[in-house]
Amino acid sequence: MAVTFDLSGKSAIVTGGGRGIGRAIALGLAGAGASVAVCGRTQKELDGVADEIRKLGGKALPVVADLTVNDQLENLVNAAIKEFERIDILVNNAARSFLRSLLDLREDGWDKVFNTNVKAVWLLSRAVARRMIEQKSGKIINITTVGAEKAEVGMAAYGCSKAALKMLTRCMAREWASYGINVNAVGPGLTRTDFSKPIWSNPDIARHVAAMIPKGRIAEPEEIVSSVLFLASDAADYITGHTIYVDGGTLTT
Ligand SMILES: NC(=O)c1ccc[n+]([C@@H]2O[C@H](COP(=O)([O-])OP(=O)(O)OC[C@H]3O[C@@H](n4cnc5c(N)ncnc54)[C@H](OP(=O)(O)O)[C@@H]3O)[C@@H](O)[C@H]2O)c1
Numbered sequence: 001m002a003v004t005f006d007l008s009g010k011s012a013i014v015t016g017g018g019r020g021i022g023r024a025i026a027l028g029l030a031g032a033g034a035s036v037a038v039c040g041r042t043q044k045e046l047d048g049v050a051d052e053i054r055k056l057g058g059k060a061l062p063v064v065a066d067l068t069v070n071d072q073l074e075n076l077v078n079a080a081i082k083e084f085e086r087i088d089i090l091v092n093n094a095a096r097s098f099l100r101s102l103l104d105l106r107e108d109g110w111d112k113v114f115n116t117n118v119k120a121v122w123l124l125s126r127a128v129a130r131r132m133i134e135q136k137s138g139k140i141i142n143i144t145t146v147g148a149e150k151a152e153v154g155m156a157a158y159g160c161s162k163a164a165l166k167m168l169t170r171c172m173a174r175e176w177a178s179y180g181i182n183v184n185a186v187g188p189g190l191t192r193t194d195f196s197k198p199i200w201s202n203p204d205i206a207r208h209v210a211a212m213i214p215k216g217r218i219a220e221p222e223e224i225v226s227s228v229l230f231l232a233s234d235a236a237d238y239i240t241g242h243t244i245y246v247d248g249g250t251l252t253t
Helices: 020-031 043-055 070-084 107-135 156-179 194-200 203-211 221-232
Strands: 011-015 035-040 060-064 089-092 138-143 181-188 243-246
Touching: 011 020, 011 070, 011 107, 020 035, 020 043, 020 089, 020 138, 020 221, 035 043, 035 070, 043 060, 060 070, 070 107, 089 107, 089 221, 107 138, 107 156, 107 181, 138 156, 138 221, 156 181, 181 221, 194 203, 221 243
Parallel strands: 011 035, 011 089, 035 060, 089 138, 138 181, 181 243
Antiparallel strands: none
16 A cells, blocks of 8 residues: 555645644645645734745635634635635644633633633534535544643643643544544644743743753754644544654653
């Protein structure tokens, strides 16, 4: 059997595709031949990524959408279907976090994190899965984190939301396997993006953190892409319900 990560003729949605890891994933999918819809709340960033994809010779669709607003979420799915006729790959990458101790975290902060990182993923995946069921195939990839496994001070809402996302990945995998839909997750360790800038932009903190990672450094966004391409490809047709950690060995400590 020939193993290939070729995604020619496939179309994808990448949430939070305007910057950071989502941008790298969108460019990676396009590089493998997929047409890509990128969504987020910042038009300028989405237009920038769409331009980069078009310069690579690919097809791109920037869609401004706040995924915590149902109408905007539905509009994203409809826009992608209208442009590409089908959705083969959904990458649930968008997320938010607050650095706050459990004693100081406010109730609305907890809700905002869970609404974005868990509820919106379920609602978008459900909307897309209904199309994938008609197609009898599809790949859904959720971006989690090592923080789903390790308790970090000040990151409780985020860590709990990503642990829930890991279980949501398994539940969707179990319920939708018979429709030809595979659902897996990729869990990065600390990666150089705006999200983690307070850590890597401070030399003292950055040195301390790097020393705790067996590989001795944090990841670059591009290093998260290959596992997503693998899970999106036909090569992963018999893999569902799992999480691949891309963490430089962090979870061995
Ligand atoms: N960086 C790390 O160290 C690290 C480590 C482990 C896991 N991760 C995970 O990797 C993923 C990407 O993180 P990143 O570091 O690339 O973060 P980032 O640079 O902050 O990007 C987050 C993306 O999510 C979008 N987003 C947030 N809320 C949204 C909403 N309500 N509706 C639509 N889009 C929304 C943002 O776009 P707008 O603001 O324009 O909406 C942005 O494009 C996340 O799932 C994160 O948990 C990151």
